[in-house]
Amino acid sequence: MTPLFNAIINKSVITVKYEPFNTPEYKVTFHPYFLKQYNNRWFVFGYNEFNQNQHWNLALDRINGDIEKSNEKYREDTTDWIEFFDDIIGVSKDPNRQVEEVKLVFSKEQAPYIDTKPLHWSQKTKLLEDGSLEVRIKVMLNYELEMRILSFGEKVKVLAPDSLVIQIKERIQKQLNNY
Template sequence: MPLNKSFQRRIEVLDACFRRRQRIWTIDALLQEVNEKLEGMGVSKISRRSLYDDLKEMSLTYDAPIEKYQSGKLTCYRYSNPDFSIRNLPLKQEEVGYLRDALDILRQVQGFQLTKELETVIAKLENTIATSVEKRHQIIQFEVETLATGIQWLDDLFNAIKGKTVLGLRYKPFNREDATDYEYHPYLLKEYRNRWFVIGRKEGRSSPTILALDRIMKLKPIQKSFEPNDLFDPETYFNNVVGVTLMKDAVTEQVRMQVQPDLAPYVLTKPIHSSQRLIKTSSKGVIILEIMVVNNYELRSLLLGLGPRLKVLKPKELREQMKAMYQEGLEAY
């Protein structure tokens, strides 16, 4: 059985049941308790068979001392050791090794002081077991990018978002001569192609403001009441966006493209956007794709980067924009 989030929730409920030794726990009582808790969490109920599987998995994976006993005519369940709880289980050496693997991956995200703090936590965990985890060679490696400017603000912004702190910052867009000072309520950090952005609220504004970290001149926390995020849902705000540019009046459009056979495998195995759908494949291998996205600079740049083997069929405005970009490029050469 995979140790997924739903399973973890269920065994936490079962563990709480078995620690309440004043109550008799039959399989029906356990099933009712688990399903009531799951329903309160907005999670689907489980069957009796799934409950039996969970009890078996608790015994195998967590060494839970679950025993059956008779109370009159009832078959009941409990911990044979009343002091046992899955919450009291120490991390094993192998599990600390998994944390080190995760840290090695996270460490490749440049600019976060957080990785040093995690290193300290893992070192403390290693000290709680008999021996340290053996050093492992690198298994996963990301593309090494030139370090983007502005990355020095990552820790300050991360802590400001976490601590709900208002920032006073100075910002200078590429297209302006002078920098502007204003108060800013940060809500979300987002990375796109090795550039970092922060999404939040300018003081007094009723719509999100997206700032590039490399255009921030300085920032500092200020003593002011933090306005909670009621402007956008971080989980869905960028669902129909390539990159980060999202104008206030932006509309999601159906973008249809024709892709030649030699490029098709690349676009199919690395979709342009999560909404990508294959509409048609011709006998010669030409494919038609659709995505549902906002027409922005990042989308046009991405499509241009795929070259002339990809042609936009609709919408008309995007098609004309792509045509103009190709003509401008031709004139440059």
Template sequence: MATNQCARIRYKTLDHCFRDVSKKYFISDLIEECKEALENEFGENSNITKRQIYKDIRFMQSEAGWAIQLESLYENKNKYYRYSEPKFSIENCKMSEHEQKILQESLQVLERIEGLPYFKWLNEAITRLNTDFRHHHTNHFYISFEENPFLHGRERLSNLFDAITQKKVLKITYQGVKMDYPETWLIHPHFLKQYNSRWFLLGISENIRKNITLPLDRILKIENSEISFIRSSINYNDYFHEIVGITHPKETKEDLITLEINSDLVPYIRTKPLHISQKIKGTKGNWTTIELQLIVNSEFINLIFSHGKSIRVTSPKSLKNRIKSEITEILQNYNEN
């Protein structure tokens, strides 16, 4: 595990403890909290000493760190720690000159590789970093990114990305929303995909030898495994071109979908197509006909409903009937009788 990444996790954990006024964190508690955070991140035990925690605290208190202000309180001759100002957090601190220099150097490196095909995700990352770096000294924000602050799992992206590129099999403890208890699976990781502000891991399950999709926010623990890696036969560029979102129904073929779009929605649909295959076929009155070539999944159905009365399905008949059936069920929910 990388030393700087371990330090970052320890600082973040200590910051959480110092802010928590509902509990008293003695040095032994701080050690255990940091151990647990590192174990959750790396899936292995970490040897953390009092000396390391004291060293971390001194750094956090220094100007090179965040110049935190701590209170040392006593209970039965034992000392516990808490921020002098409970609302303080290192996450809200401005960057130090040292951090600014590192960030500026990092941006120069990232901007050199952002055009490469496997680094398209850096376009957004660089914009985020540039925004933070150039405006950190003000209280003004010039750009906002869509994200869910309560979503768990993003901290696992780095480990999962490394496992994919290094072709490592992972032992993942996972609990789906409909599962009463967690299960542990061996996963051959192949691809990471973000959709609707959530991240998903795609790979092959060793348990059932089938492709599987796991939302990162439902992953509880990740450990390394020594079994041989199975490569994917899926071309993920084509895989996601066939669908909207993340769900790829098994043994389902693409359909030619015909929709009619109300004139009020047409400008929006032109600039933000429902799918990469979208083609505008013509306009009659207040309705414009478009065609899509895709596999129907739950995300596509939700997308149609998200536009309400401004979209209507004309073909295929099976999709039209499915939409009508769901509308009938919705109406029944509002039946006062």
């Protein structure tokens, strides 16, 4: 992490060997801007020269070998990184997606945990007559949101948006087919 932190502070372009899951290793020239931890994994965000993506992220544990300094001219960044993560859960952000209101209902047993440890800063809650908890959050749909919802198992039901209801239902069906 120290070489990445130093590259961010010193505005240095780097070259790394990166090996995503289920994909062969490749070399990338990268302009690092921001470090973020999510779910016990660190990520570096920056500009990927190959695909010209200003908000590319690399998981630090997938970087292989040494981080090499490049002689390329550093591309400045004006992203407000705190605001960048404001409308997502996790680190995956699709610029083509819009923020949507996600509506969930948690079981009576799960309700106090969700009420005292919100899923997202935008969370609004309403205690229902049966003791269950209706939760509304405004976020972009992404992989980490889906995984978070699935982690609650039978103690949560997705009510909206319809696209998320369908996606979670399909994932649960595939999981059920494993048994």
